[in-house]
Amino acid sequence: MAGDLSMGVCGYLYTPAYAPWPEEELAWLKAHGADPLWHDWGSRTYLEELLQGVASGSVQQVLLVRLSDLGDQLDEVHGRLLQIQQAGVRLSLVRADGLQTPSTAGEWIPLLAEVPHHLQSRRRRQSQAQSRLAGKPPPGPPPFGYRREGGRYIPDCRQAPIVQDFFRHFLLYGSLRQAVRFIAEKHHKRISVATGRNWLLNPVYRGDLAYADGTVLRDTHPALLSRTEAAQIDRWLKRNQGIPRRSASASRALAGLVHCRACGSLLRIVQTTPSKGKRNGSSYLYLRCQTCRYSLRYAEVQQEVIRQVCEQLPQRLQTLDRQALAQTRQQLQAQLQANAERLRQLEELRQAGLLDEPSLAQRCYQLRAETARLAQKLEQLPPANLTQTVQTLSLLPFWQDLSESERRAYLREVLRKVEVDSTGAVQITFAFDPL
Structure with a gap:
């Protein structure tokens, strides 16, 4: 100028x-x-x-x-x-x-x-x-689980299994604190909960590189976490954002989900312990509202929640604009294909000597960053097999065969909130319902 x-x-x-x-x-x-x-x-x-x-x-x-x-x-x-x-x-x-x-x-x-x-x-x-x-890692030591070789990250044979076990445990139980304790007990690797959360969010473990300017490049090195597992972790973390941290890591399926309809406070899960004189007495789980001073049987509330999910989930699916979701998915896929074609054309221009190396590198970098953003949007959409998943979750025997941790995983996938009152009446709000 x-x-x-x-x-x-x-x-x-x-x-x-x-x-x-x-x-x-x-x-x-x-x-x-x-x-x-x-x-x-x-x-x-x-x-x-x-x-x-x-x-x-x-x-x-x-x-x-x-x-x-x-x-x-x-x-x-x-x-x-x-x-x-x-x-x-x-x-x-x-x-x-x-x-x-x-x-x-x-x-x-x-x-x-x-x-x-x-x-x-x-x-x-x-x-x-x-x-x-050039798609090379940023300066500094490599993340735990990787080492540098030839200007890129490759999995470390001693550290990578620890990270993968951490991810598997979190995907199975959905508890960050339990996953941290698990690798401490199994591998004697002690990390803080904050470090564990960084592992879950770090694009490096998904095969991507993130730079200081906020740009993410995909598929730059071998991943320790598949795209399907990464999408599941993102959904877990998103569901847990509105739940207290201790409740998010609790083992009970309804932990952090049940609120009092009258005062809006979160109900605590309390377990009764039989007295010493009653050896044959059995313990019970209760949902207790500290503000309104009432308690509800945990098992009864959980059964009613599951019953309403089985009954209402197929109806909620009918209200979703699946055509709009399919159109959005097609648009993102078309943009990804267009970017792949542009990258191919840039390579042809370079081979023909019509584009200098600095301009080529800058344009390829921009296209790869845009491709990463589009791919992330595509992965955040509801799964393509949503109808089949809803049909499975609508079967009562399916829920009865699950463990408590598995019930918690599915309930947090589909529910945003459960509201109860002192009479035991239950009202559920699905995750995809309008706020």
């Missing part, structure tokens, strides 16, 4: 090819009267023209955001800075809080001391950007 060099105040900004568009810095220069405003992206074509204008005397003041924009090496920056000063041109630095025009040696020293740091930071970001465009 450039204007006529006949004007006296000229702004110059350099942006590496990998960096985002510097809207804020351009706005700073414009706000301080930079006209013309020269912006180099990757190359330094406009910088040479600026220096020609300085030598010809048509520029009276140069506005910069940082001195390191004048070159890629320290001697380049010093040489061009000296060229501007010897021409009698005033140089000012634009900051977020105003304009700084150094004139004395005391004002120049700290500014010149920043240049080596800025150049080193730029080279580091450029190296990281090149690795990112």
